[in-house]
Amino acid sequence: MNRPTPSAPTAFEAPGPGTWSVDAAHFPRPVSHFQAEIHPPGITSGFLECARRYGLLIDTLDFRFVNGFAYSSPVPAAEADIPERFTAAEEVFRTKIWREDLERWDRDVKPASIKTHQALLAVDPATLSDDELMTYVDRCRDNLQRMIHQHHSFNLAAILPVGDFMAHVGAWTSLPMGEFLALTRGSAPESAGSFPEMDRLAEEIRHRPDARERLECGQASAEILEQLRHESGSLGEATRAYLGVVGDRLLNSLDTAEPRAIEVPDALVARIRLAVAQPVHRDGAVTEGEVARLREKIPSEYHAQFDELLDEVRLMSRLRDERGFYSDVWAGGVMRRALLAAGERLAAEGRIDAAAHLIEASYEEIQALLRRAGGPGAAELAERARYRKEQRAENAPAELGDPASPPPPMDGLPLEVIRVMTALGTAIQSLGAGPRDQRDSPVIKGIGASPGTYSGRARVIDTIADLGRLEQGDVLITAATTDSFNIVLPLLGAIVTNAGGLLSHAAIVGREYGIPSVVGTRNATARIADGARVTVDGTTGDVRIDAP
Template sequence: MNIYTEAGTLEFHPPGPGAWSIDAAHFPRPVSRFQAEIHPKGIADGFLECARRYGLLIDGLDFRFVNGFAYSSVIPAPEDEIPARFEAAERVFRDKIWRRDLERWDTEVKPASIKTHRALLAIDPDALSDEELAAYVETCRDNLVKMIRQHHCFNLAAILPVGDFMAHVAAWSSLPLSDYLALSRGAAPESAGEFDEIDDLAKALRDDPEARATLASDAPGAEIIARLRAAKGPVAQALEAYLDFVGYRLLNSLDTGEASAIEVPDALIARIRQALAPEVAHLGVVPEAELARLRKAIPQENRAMFDDLLEEVRTMSRLRDERGFYSDVWAGGVMRRALLAAGARLASAGRIEEPAHLIEASYDEIKDLLGKTGGPSGAELADRAHYRRSHRAEGAPAAIGDPPAPPPPMDALPPDTLRVMTGLGTAVQSLGSPPDTEREPSVVRGIGASPGIYTGPARVIDTPEDLSRLVPGDVLIAAATSDSFNIVLPLVGAIVTNAGGLLSHAAIVGREFGIPSVVGTRNATALITDGMQVTVNGATGEVEYEDG
């Protein structure tokens, strides 16, 4: 429930003791009530599991939603578990336990997740009876709950190797960390929007002139997709495989209240057209000369360790996006599909105003609505939807509750525990934004996350539906990006976000695709308007724009 003052402004009360900070990178707007119910427990359970295995002195994050905005507070590990955590930390770097996590991900977890998601998508919710549909919604919800937890079980495997790398490199070299992080380019092709399915579709289209003519037509994206699907042959099959793989992924959030890719067909068509362009190719690994330049800046006695740390970063970098892409990002899209089908029935019966408004209900309310035993009115759900559309994280306080306590001294910690906690701290700090910087006319400042300079028209993306306006060469301006942005990011020439740090999603995909990226600007979407000509400097973190 949202809390307002008598003047009509939102009040933000801490949901518990301690200091609470907002997570604008993953949740740039208020989340749906449905999502707010299930997300916190999945994060807490998943993080706790890997915290114990990796010997962290924290249990993870107490994650709550205040007026729909995501806030978190650190949970220290219980005193009686500290000896076991010390012992676990001794194994982390000695055994490189993240590699066992990656093997389990590749051989067990990821294949099982794909199988489950596809099995759920094979069910046509429109063909189900009301009772069967209610059961299907519950099955999809159970899957999403499991996938949220699964995502966060792999947090440490995804971020500790790179955090450890950053901590060491910062001590060894004065060169920008973003240059060193770019050395992982080519190790995570899906972060650059590369999938076998899009390559197969492009090949089929090249062999079919009639299908290419359909693709090049001026018809709306949904109509083009329908025509290509209706045609018989390899193109239809390849398109179906591509849509089956990416269509039901949440595009700009981890919230089922936001659109999935299939709901933005113009963006999908633009991506398919771009895949046919002969000049488009993945940039591959960083040139040897660049590696040599950066390695030379490392003291001689540390270069062997530098090589080893870099190898671990390259090995594990794909897990950063994959753990969401194949877990809750996909499960959230499957869940949304089920709720939209159920919402369509309720809307046709006059119970709610729009199908998507069902996602604004809590799960108990959804069950009441589907069971015809009560539930909120259509007007109330419409009000909740309007609230989410009209509020953004930039308007919420960055911190609530007590002032942050200074970090405890770590000098007396065992060496392995100190290294684990330093690597984690470095990584976590690199996920968020810097403090406010001085503003000046015509320049937005943030963190230079991926080097290079690019000038092009700004495309301000506020909702997933706005992605339909992206054309190749645009500069994407957004509050944040999420894993499934990878589907359309190959279209853009540069990325600028309000939220994020050197390890935020926008920074990682910018480096992977080799395009300039500036993150953590805090206010780019407020200062830059759609269509402005902007110049993005991914080294200095500056974005120049036309001032009024």
């Protein structure tokens, strides 16, 4: 893929016919050459698989990277396939087909994924010969390819029930949708950073005064983790189990070029400290009183349907993030670990400036570099890394290609097809929709994604390395969050993002942990200074910068 150097003017051209929309919610900055190459085929094939199963009138999302930025364009289903799609759509809501997918996920897919990742992590790449390391890198890449496809093959199971719920509730009431979506709280504990392995580790530390003292001793976080990891007995076992679950997941990124959780030890140690001090989930599951209060806002003739739709959303809520946690988020971390090991050898030989720069290469270039048979030079790879660091999705065009046109009318289509497509459209719009930029407003406007009001210190997080600066009670101000950010979420008092909509990751995890969240502000990171005091209203979507 051709890409300009950081200092060169950047031209954006549509990668194909149609309208292409930037995906700033999942990819807030340009991705590495490696990721730009491996990601699109899995998204396209995975989406196609579930589109056929759920009777969509679109075939898939064509997903491409332009100058490293993610763009997508819907591909209509072929006319010859429409009768088959109609038949499939008729069964979706009657059989609640997503329940079959959830059962398959729990019974087969998730356990197999964990087993595969753990088997790859059992290999120490530092002990391999160069030829063995190349074979191992190939295995990790094959796994990542499968996991990207796997993630997106469960897209509709994860988002269609909630899209259907939102479409119906939106027709019944004009109240803020974030309040109704907050009724899912407690349905997806991992989205709130709650892991059995974390609970076990925190309990072990609470009963070991020497371990608590070590956690607060002022040593570097990496040293604290290493000491806990090498403890004998149950404490060491609990530490290794927790780090085994979260340590090799990508942290707040879907790009293999960005760090794993273990590479940001300050964030992990802060999370462990909080778990030791605060053993109980702050808000817990939603109460019947909360449900009843909002049910009263719905016309009474729809109460039974409201309850049924809410039950399905709660049931499927955890799949929204789990399909990433146990698929490409983990596989991407395993891949990064392998490439860093290979990069260290090349850096030691002076062929590249830093081990992580190897991930800036395409896979063909990586193979050439590992064989010492050509490939880009150190300066070129360093330039690619600098480009990714400097550029942001808010500076890329929101759309490329043909001007966006309204979707075709659905008049005359079977009712179940209309319901499927309406649910999908509602969900997709809620993944990344946001209001217009309002630079002159004294209040930063966004989408109220998780209700409540909170005032606290703003911590503007631009890179993964900044996560170590987060302290308990801070208000996170960032471009976007991704699945694995749940590891540090419990530290926060509120979340504010530039990108995203009601079903973006920041919205999901904010509601799950019960903290006010505002998404889709477009420019909060530019307007809010690090350390400023802000008030976040997760109901109205307003963020106010308070006087010092």
